[in-house]
Amino acid sequence: MPLFLFTLTSLLPLLPVFLTQITFSFASKTYVVYMGGTSIVDDPDQILRHHQMLTIVHRGSVEQAQASHVCSYKHGFTGFAAKLTQEQAFQMTSNEHSTQLFYAFSSMSYLITYYDERTIGTEMPGVVSVFPNAKRRLHTTHSWDFMGLANDEQMEIPGYSTKNQHNVIIGFIDTGIWPESPSFSDHDMPPVPSRWKGQCQVGEAFNASSCNRKVVGARYYVSGFEAEEDSAKPQKFRSPRDSNGHGSHTASIAAGQYVVDMNFKGLAAGGARGGAPMARIAVYKTCWDSGCYDVDLLSAFDDAIKDGVDVLSLSLGPEAPQGDYFTDAISIGSFHAASRGILVVSSVGNDGNQGSATNLAPWLITVAASSTDRDFTSSIDLGEGANYTGESLSLLDTNAPTTIIPASEAYSGYFTPYQSSYCLESSLNSTKASGKVVVCRHAGSFSESKLAKSKVVKEAGGVGMILIDEADTDVAIPFAIPAAIVGARIGDCILSKPTAYISPAKTVIGRQPAPRVASFSSKGPNSLTPAILKPDVTAPGLNILAAWSPTVGNMDFNILSGTSMACPHVTGVIALIKAVYPLWSPSAIKSALMTTVDPTGRAGNPFDYGAGFLNPTGVLNPGLVYDLEPMDYKEFLCSIGYKEKSLHMITRDNFICNQNFSTASDLNYPSITLPELGGSYSVTRTVTNVGLARSTYRAIVSSPAGVKVTVSPKFLIFNNYGQKISFIVNFKVIAPSKGYVFGSLEWKKGRLRVTSPLVVRAVSAS
Numbered sequence: 001m002p003l004f005l006f007t008l009t010s011l012l013p014l015l016p017v018f019l020t021q022i023t024f025s026f027a028s029k030t031y032v033v034y035m036g037g038t039s040i041v042d043d044p045d046q047i048l049r050h051h052q053m054l055t056i057v058h059r060g061s062v063e064q065a066q067a068s069h070v071c072s073y074k075h076g077f078t079g080f081a082a083k084l085t086q087e088q089a090f091q092m093t094s095n096e097h098s099t100q101l102f103y104a105f106s107s108m109s110y111l112i113t114y115y116d117e118r119t120i121g122t123e124m125p126g127v128v129s130v131f132p133n134a135k136r137r138l139h140t141t142h143s144w145d146f147m148g149l150a151n152d153e154q155m156e157i158p159g160y161s162t163k164n165q166h167n168v169i170i171g172f173i174d175t176g177i178w179p180e181s182p183s184f185s186d187h188d189m190p191p192v193p194s195r196w197k198g199q200c201q202v203g204e205a206f207n208a209s210s211c212n213r214k215v216v217g218a219r220y221y222v223s224g225f226e227a228e229e230d231s232a233k234p235q236k237f238r239s240p241r242d243s244n245g246h247g248s249h250t251a252s253i254a255a256g257q258y259v260v261d262m263n264f265k266g267l268a269a270g271g272a273r274g275g276a277p278m279a280r281i282a283v284y285k286t287c288w289d290s291g292c293y294d295v296d297l298l299s300a301f302d303d304a305i306k307d308g309v310d311v312l313s314l315s316l317g318p319e320a321p322q323g324d325y326f327t328d329a330i331s332i333g334s335f336h337a338a339s340r341g342i343l344v345v346s347s348v349g350n351d352g353n354q355g356s357a358t359n360l361a362p363w364l365i366t367v368a369a370s371s372t373d374r375d376f377t378s379s380i381d382l383g384e385g386a387n388y389t390g391e392s393l394s395l396l397d398t399n400a401p402t403t404i405i406p407a408s409e410a411y412s413g414y415f416t417p418y419q420s421s422y423c424l425e426s427s428l429n430s431t432k433a434s435g436k437v438v439v440c441r442h443a444g445s446f447s448e449s450k451l452a453k454s455k456v457v458k459e460a461g462g463v464g465m466i467l468i469d470e471a472d473t474d475v476a477i478p479f480a481i482p483a484a485i486v487g488a489r490i491g492d493c494i495l496s497k498p499t500a501y502i503s504p505a506k507t508v509i510g511r512q513p514a515p516r517v518a519s520f521s522s523k524g525p526n527s528l529t530p531a532i533l534k535p536d537v538t539a540p541g542l543n544i545l546a547a548w549s550p551t552v553g554n555m556d557f558n559i560l561s562g563t564s565m566a567c568p569h570v571t572g573v574i575a576l577i578k579a580v581y582p583l584w585s586p587s588a589i590k591s592a593l594m595t596t597v598d599p600t601g602r603a604g605n606p607f608d609y610g611a612g613f614l615n616p617t618g619v620l621n622p623g624l625v626y627d628l629e630p631m632d633y634k635e636f637l638c639s640i641g642y643k644e645k646s647l648h649m650i651t652r653d654n655f656i657c658n659q660n661f662s663t664a665s666d667l668n669y670p671s672i673t674l675p676e677l678g679g680s681y682s683v684t685r686t687v688t689n690v691g692l693a694r695s696t697y698r699a700i701v702s703s704p705a706g707v708k709v710t711v712s713p714k715f716l717i718f719n720n721y722g723q724k725i726s727f728i729v730n731f732k733v734i735a736p737s738k739g740y741v742f743g744s745l746e747w748k749k750g751r752l753r754v755t756s757p758l759v760v761r762a763v764s765a766s
């Protein structure tokens with residue numbers, strides 16, 4: 001049956017009601033047509049097939065088909081991007097093999113399950129999903145807010161040699177790199193490993209000599225970006241060169257060389273380096289100033305898999321709530337990367353609230369952001385011994401005690417006092433604000449810039465600002481005037497005083513409690529698969545000093561905050577683990593990161609910090625690991641409802657769903673989550689001995705409130721390295737709880753602890 005005879009009406013009886021609400025638009029948009037894994041690398045027939053498929057939806061026009069083709073994916077997986085009308089995109093999803101397909105209209109994606117294949121054409125075999133070229137966001141908090149400071153994480157691991165880190169190649173999917181930064185010098189680095197197949201792509205202000213033994217490869221991707229954004233506004237540096245700063249910052253956190261005199265305007269001065277200073281950097285510039293598009297992200301994954309990176313680091317993600325695993329470029333790309341042994345590390349997002357976590361796939365390592373014990377504060381002297389501190393990176397001070405005015409009293413023109421209290425653009429009356437310290441509020445929304453508020457106050461003649469932010473007083477900002485951020489309680493106290501003197505920001509070491517999860521860090525539960533805990537682990541992401549692109553603010557280093565900065569801390573530690581244990585699987589490495597976390601300083605719960613705070617000194621001696629094979633991810637997908645036929649297209653094999661997992665909680669994950677525990681349930685987990693051959697571990701359980709947890713056996717006795725032992729964790733509800741309750745399971749051998757969080761929502765007692 002020729003597919004172009006296919007009509008929408010023939011499908012209507014099959015589809016849920018929402019389809020009747022859809023009106024097709026005839027305007028073309030760029031879509032990704034994802035066609036699953038590939039068994040033959042660089043198969044020229046694949047590209048031919050992509051063109052044939054496009055010719056069909058263009059009713060036989062080869063010219064239109066070619067004109068609509070944007071790019072093809074052919075290394076790590078297969079598929080293509082093309083400009084299509086909604087109707088053409090819809091046609092692409094139709095094929096006899098799919099029992100489960102996804103289709104997305106504008107920003108919403110729907111899951112469509114076809115049970116009746118008779119009316120569906122056969123011309124498009126292999127299409128797994130079709131989705132619009134969505135934009136992803138870099139995970140810094142207001143990046144324009146930051147001009148920066150310091151990170152001197154000590155990542156030397158006593159007792160181990162990590163000198164082989166020069167064999168580890170880390171791919172960064174980000175905004176590119178500033179190769180001349182001292183962080184990316186190749187001083188003392190041995191030749192590039194011969195297995196490396198990457199490229200140094202030349203472009204604007206970037207030539208072959210921009211790469212070196214440190215930056216071993218660099219590519220850029222712009223077609224997905226240009227399909228969506230105004231091309232009349234040319235992007236700076238059509239090349240791997242970083243015009244934003246974010247990419248240089250993240251790469252140097254993970255793998256920057258030691259820099260003797262790193263500082264931000266004198267603050268946090270000292271030597272600083274990345275987690276694995278001798279690891280190699282491969283740059284995949286995919287993100288431009290306004291964000292990163294799916295079409296380009298998939299191209300980057302496709303090339304990185306071919307080039308031979310060991311680890312991929314992505315400090316970016318989709319908007320929450322995230323779409324399904326196979327309509328999301330990061331989930332798709334990382335699935336295929338993980339199945340080739342590449343570890344993919346990502347940031348959880350900066351939305352702060354419950355359930356806003358993104359990058360939810362179990363094959364990703366998803367990182368939340370914490371503080372360190374270093375902080376940047378200005379003191380606020382209110383006279384009469386009343387002295388407070390507030391977060392700041394401003395090096396300015398009010399020369400003397402200065403009269404305080406609430407911004408709501410300095411409203412101007414059409415603005416209400418309420419609007420002015422947020423110090424919106426031109427909302428302040430300069431007659432009233434001039435010469436004063438203005439007290440502004442921050443609503444905690446993403447689109448509101450704290451830095452901009454200080455500029456509004458400055459424009460109105462204010463000489464200082466106190467910013468009250470109940471949501472987040474953690475992030476230090478390089479304000480345009482003397483200023484500091486305080487919480488509501490201190491804010492109210494300040495408002496009751498006549499004058500304030502604000503001092504220049506200072507570096508403070510030893511701030512307690514530390515670490516704590518930053519309030520902006522996105523939280524669980526996992527909105528897609530509640531049985532998988534996200535985030536996985538937490539690393540420093542607050543006020544981090546690292547390399548920068550001097551085109552922005554004319555600085556070589558900058559201080560940024562965000563889960564974007566936490567992610568490369570984990571990436572750097574992974575490079576060290578890979579240097580010592582090159583043969584460990586991605587899930588063994590992930591397990592080592594998660595089960596060795598620092599159990600101290602915990603405020604919050606596993607939805608905030610996952611397994612806990614990254615502990616670089618413990619990761620090389622985890623004792624036991626929860627290992628996984630790529631096969632297990634397929635069983636996982638079966639357990640959440642994917643049909644074999646769809647899985648075969650994704651994985652290109654004849655995998656059979658064994659129904660080994662009755663729920664996704666059964667995946668051998670280093671954390672255990674039971675989102676709907678009714679009565680009782682038993683989970684089997686298997687640990688692999690990677691410590692001393694002969695060792696015995698004892699179970700120590702801390703049961704969540706209202707749930708009885710027992711482990712059997714209570715002792716694990718190993719005789720060999722690599723030996724696997726399974727155990728059962730029984731959960732029994734004693735008293736149902738309203739929300740989630742938390743506990744832990746620890747396998748203990750002397751001072752060694754293999755810790756897993758237990759996360760349960762008990763819906764009914766047995």
Ligand SMILES: *[C@@H]1O[C@H](CO)[C@@H](O)[C@H](O)[C@H]1NC(C)=O
Binds near residue numbers: 205210
């Ligand atoms: C490009 O190459 C030349 C020498 O071949 C060099 O002088 C120049 O600085 C290089 N870098 C850039 C960014 O153009």
Ligand SMILES: *[C@@H]1O[C@H](CO)[C@@H](O)[C@H](O)[C@H]1NC(C)=O
Binds near residue numbers: 381387503
């Ligand atoms: C307030 O703190 C500043 C800076 O730490 C200090 O110089 C000042 O003396 C303090 N004032 C009082 C009253 O404690």
Ligand SMILES: *[C@@H]1O[C@H](CO)[C@@H](O)[C@H](O)[C@H]1NC(C)=O
Binds near residue numbers: 412413430432
């Ligand atoms: C600003 O405040 C002054 C003094 O209260 C007042 O006379 C003036 O009209 C105000 N201007 C605006 C634009 O609100």
Ligand SMILES: *[C@@H]1O[C@H](CO)[C@@H](O)[C@H](O)[C@H]1NC(C)=O
Binds near residue numbers: 632658660
């Ligand atoms: C799943 O079940 C099959 C058959 O019951 C078994 O052969 C296989 O080893 C199991 N796989 C796992 C990961 O438990």
